[in-house]
Amino acid sequence: MKRIFILSVVCAVALCLVAVSVPAQTKKEAFKYEDKIGVVKIKKGDPIHLACWMVVAGPDASLGTDTKRGVELAIEDKGGKILGFAVKLSVQDTGCNAEGGQAAATKLAADPTIVAAIGSNCSSEAKPGAPILWKAGIATVSPSNTAPFLTDPKRGPEYDGYLRTAHNDKVQGAVAAEYAFKQLKVKKAATIHDGSPYAEQLQAVFAETFKKLGGTVTAQEAVAPTDTDMRPVLTKIATGKPEIIYYPIFIAAGGHVTRQAKEVKGLEKTKLMSADGTFSPDFIKAAGDTAVGMYHSSPDFSAFGAGYKTFLEKHQKKYGEKPIAPFHAHGYDAAMIVFAAIEKVGKVAPDGTLHIGRKALRDALYATKNLKGLTGNLTCGETGDCADPMIAIYQMTAENVKKQVIPDKPIWSPAVAAPAKKK
Amino acid sequence: MWGEKNKIFMLKRWIERITPTDVVMWFIGGAILLLIFWGSTATLTAKTYTVYHWFDFIIFGLAQGSIYALIAMGYTMVYGILRMINFAHSEVFMSGPYTAYYVAAAFYSSGFLDQYPIFSLIMIFLVSMATSTLIAVLLERIAYRPLRTAPRLIPLITAIGASFFLQYTFRGFYGSGFQAYPVVKILEGEWALGEFRILKFQAVVIVAAAILMAALYTFVQRTRLGKAIRAVSEDKETSSLMGIDIDRMIVTTFVIGGMSAGAAGVLYALMFKQVHFFMGFIPGIKAFTAAVLGGIGNIPGAMLGGIFLGLVESVGPSLFLDGLGIVAPYQLKDAIAFIMLVLVLIFRPTGILGERLVVKKA
Numbered sequence: 001m002k003r004i005f006i007l008s009v010v011c012a013v014a015l016c017l018v019a020v021s022v023p024a025q026t027k028k029e030a031f032k033y034e035d036k037i038g039v040v041k042i043k044k045g046d047p048i049h050l051a052c053w054m055v056v057a058g059p060d061a062s063l064g065t066d067t068k069r070g071v072e073l074a075i076e077d078k079g080g081k082i083l084g085f086a087v088k089l090s091v092q093d094t095g096c097n098a099e100g101g102q103a104a105a106t107k108l109a110a111d112p113t114i115v116a117a118i119g120s121n122c123s124s125e126a127k128p129g130a131p132i133l134w135k136a137g138i139a140t141v142s143p144s145n146t147a148p149f150l151t152d153p154k155r156g157p158e159y160d161g162y163l164r165t166a167h168n169d170k171v172q173g174a175v176a177a178e179y180a181f182k183q184l185k186v187k188k189a190a191t192i193h194d195g196s197p198y199a200e201q202l203q204a205v206f207a208e209t210f211k212k213l214g215g216t217v218t219a220q221e222a223v224a225p226t227d228t229d230m231r232p233v234l235t236k237i238a239t240g241k242p243e244i245i246y247y248p249i250f251i252a253a254g255g256h257v258t259r260q261a262k263e264v265k266g267l268e269k270t271k272l273m274s275a276d277g278t279f280s281p282d283f284i285k286a287a288g289d290t291a292v293g294m295y296h297s298s299p300d301f302s303a304f305g306a307g308y309k310t311f312l313e314k315h316q317k318k319y320g321e322k323p324i325a326p327f328h329a330h331g332y333d334a335a336m337i338v339f340a341a342i343e344k345v346g347k348v349a350p351d352g353t354l355h356i357g358r359k360a361l362r363d364a365l366y367a368t369k370n371l372k373g374l375t376g377n378l379t380c381g382e383t384g385d386c387a388d389p390m391i392a393i394y395q396m397t398a399e400n401v402k403k404q405v406i407p408d409k410p411i412w413s414p415a416v417a418a419p420a421k422k423k
Numbered sequence: 424m425w426g427e428k429n430k431i432f433m434l435k436r437w438i439e440r441i442t443p444t445d446v447v448m449w450f451i452g453g454a455i456l457l458l459i460f461w462g463s464t465a466t467l468t469a470k471t472y473t474v475y476h477w478f479d480f481i482i483f484g485l486a487q488g489s490i491y492a493l494i495a496m497g498y499t500m501v502y503g504i505l506r507m508i509n510f511a512h513s514e515v516f517m518s519g520p521y522t523a524y525y526v527a528a529a530f531y532s533s534g535f536l537d538q539y540p541i542f543s544l545i546m547i548f549l550v551s552m553a554t555s556t557l558i559a560v561l562l563e564r565i566a567y568r569p570l571r572t573a574p575r576l577i578p579l580i581t582a583i584g585a586s587f588f589l590q591y592t593f594r595g596f597y598g599s600g601f602q603a604y605p606v607v608k609i610l611e612g613e614w615a616l617g618e619f620r621i622l623k624f625q626a627v628v629i630v631a632a633a634i635l636m637a638a639l640y641t642f643v644q645r646t647r648l649g650k651a652i653r654a655v656s657e658d659k660e661t662s663s664l665m666g667i668d669i670d671r672m673i674v675t676t677f678v679i680g681g682m683s684a685g686a687a688g689v690l691y692a693l694m695f696k697q698v699h700f701f702m703g704f705i706p707g708i709k710a711f712t713a714a715v716l717g718g719i720g721n722i723p724g725a726m727l728g729g730i731f732l733g734l735v736e737s738v739g740p741s742l743f744l745d746g747l748g749i750v751a752p753y754q755l756k757d758a759i760a761f762i763m764l765v766l767v768l769i770f771r772p773t774g775i776l777g778e779r780l781v782v783k784k785a
Contacts, residue, residue, distance in 0.1 A: 057599040059699065195754060222751035226705050228695040231483045232737040233753040236745070239471050252601065255697060263613075263622055265479065285603045286697055 031349040035357030037137040044352030047088035053104040053119035059252040060096040062280040062324045063121045067143040070331025094125040101125025109136035123147030123198035134161030137358035143330035147197040151383040165333040167389030173205025175391040176297040181213040186243035190219040194249040202248040218242045230260045238266035248275030255286025280325045281404045291396045298326045300392035300413045333373035341365045452769040465746025480738045486625040488733020489632030493687035494710035495725035497680030503656040503720040510582040513707020514589035518558045519551035519685030520692040524602045526550045531605035540609045552685035559681030594700040601699035604692045628690045718777020
């Protein structure tokens with residue numbers, strides 16, 4: 001008897017619920033917003049939540065801080081609002097390694113309020129991190145990942161939500177090799193990487209191009225990012241008598257290599273060249289006076305768009321210093337394309353709730369065309385490469401080292417070297 | 424006659440004791456040895472490296488190894504007396520040079536460092552050693568002493584917790600970035616004897632470490648206090664019955680460990696220049712390995728283990744792997760170091776100089 005009673009109560013409740021929900025559905029039809037993956041709904045008065053996953057602590061903190069500042073200035077330029085909704089920015093540290101990237105991405109993926117992400121900084125973080133974010137439907141735009149793998153056509157569907165405003169290292173490695181071979185006129189080169197996808201792929205492009213140009217690569221060595229004693233590995237490299245060493249690694253290890261190369265017999269005269277990962281005042285601190293005269297391949301500041309000058313002024317005003325790494329403008333641009341995409345797909349319902357479809361947002365990001373950014377014209381290709389890559393070579397002067405600032409003008413760039421080429 | 428009989432008897436006992444695991448282990452050990460021998464011969468016959476290169480490798484290894492040895496001393500002494508691994512020792516190592524950096528930087532910016540380099544260096548050493556000692560003593564007093572009677576796992580976990588605590592405390596003090604030690608001019612350059620040469624600061628590191636280790640060893644072996652420490656590590660209850668103040672001996676052990684870690688820290692900073700709150704982790708792990716390699720609880724063993732590890736890291740990748748045609752062998756530096764540990768432990772389970780510890784009935 002009791003059972004029948006309970007059953008009937010349950011049935012009654014269920015019927016009531018159906019009865020209530022049917023008119024509710026019909027009422028909502030006035031505003032319909034659908035998305036294949038999901039819709040982020042932002043109530044009136046709530047902010048649009050964007051997340052940075054960047055390296056803001058540890059030896060490579062300058063890289064993340066720099067891009068974060070770019071994003072912050074972009075938000076400021078936008079007046080802090082998109083479609084009338086305030087923008088909220090949260091930051092997760094990624095540590096410039098795979099574990100940190102994975103942890104940060106997992107944290108972000110668990111937060112349903114996040115509309116889009118900007119990051120990561122190191123390619124090693126993006127490799128495990130980007131798929132985690134995309135699984136949660138969060139598209140991410142990286143301001144400084146440069147490893148070719150990340151936008152390779154063979155990268156797999158788990159990277160579908162990944163784009164970048166940074167250059168692809170296929171460009172950077174080639175420019176560096178070209179400069180070494182054609183301008184410095186060296187015939188023998190050695191490379192060092194640290195096992196990270198960024199360093200490994202960049203030195204591989206360098207070595208390949210260098211060989212193609214007619215040079216010899218005497219060694220392609222590797223260290224661990226946490227190594228401190230580079231003298232043995234440098235001694236090994238010295239046996240091949242290279243005229244230049246290209247080590248596109250990060251600040252801590254890069255500082256050790258720079259200092260210790262001068263102490264190893266046979267490398268006193270060898271030229272040193274690093275890349276954008278160490279192009280920072282922190283690196284100058286790590287390497288000290290031994291950094292004088294060395295080369296860096298990095299984005300070409302002089303080729304940046306017209307807005308760059310005002311950007312630098314705002315940067316100086318807000319943070320009291322010059323940019324501390326090469327990717328601030330890329331951070332700014334990454335934020336800009338995210339804003340543009342949100343504006344394109346965001347729809348405000350009659351009740352004031354903002355609807356943003358995750359798939360629609362991703363598609364809008366990929367459809368970015370000819371957006372005038374600080375770093376050039378941004379057009380996102382099929383695999384998420386949005387940059388208009390301009391790489392130049394910089395040289396550290398004694399003045400730079402003394403003041404601990406990175407050079408703001410390149411000594412050579414392929415664009416200047418070949419003016420006949422269309423810009 | 425009697426001797427021979429005894430020998431046969433011993434051999435019989437020994438054969439009886441062998442287990443299949445032993446055989447497998449020896450097989451693995453033999454295979455590693457063979458590979459090492461093969462690789463080394465191939466490298467040496469290829470003649471890529473001259474004798475000067477090998478000399479350089481050995482000096483680099485010795486310098487790195489003596490730092491490991493100094494840190495390992497702290498691990499091994501604490502183990503000897505408390506039978507616990509003091510995982511926070513790597514932070515004791517970090518705290519000294521990181522604090523002394525500010526002294527060094529102040530000396531450098533005022534020009535004092537260039538004017539009176541020796542005096543400045545002594546001051547830097549003293550500040551570093553004092554800080555490390557203070558941290559080590561506090562660690563013992565706050566984290567370990569209340570737990571001395573607790574089961575062994577508890578102080579171990581506490582040590583790991585203390586390690587994190589100290590790391591992030593120092594991060595709070597000095598920031599999450601890194602600092603670079605100033606260059607000491609008198610330590611720049613090299614001394615050369617014909618083609619053989621040694622970088623000045625590496626010579627200083629090796630000599631300073633050797634003096635410190637000799638002093639420490641003499642202290643433990645020759646003085647009354649050292650004798651008391653050894654007595655406590657042998658048997659706490661009996662030595663307390665003999666009138667030895669156990670707490671004081673344990674604190675003394677931590678003081679010695681802290682001092683050698685602080686000194687090692689400055690030597691490390693002179694060699695590598697960068698200091699940050701996480702700098703203790705890798706050298707700490709390596710020094711712990713060195714202590715196990717040498718036979719944990721044994722002081723000369725820790726020294727030997729440290730130097731052995733440093734040498735293997737520096738010479739090993741080139742010597743063992745280059746001849747086998749393995750590219751970028753220095754990436755496998757740590758792997759080689761740990762394989763050496765395995766190798767030593769297969770043939771000598773108690774470490775190079777370790778003795779079988781008396782099993783205490785608890």
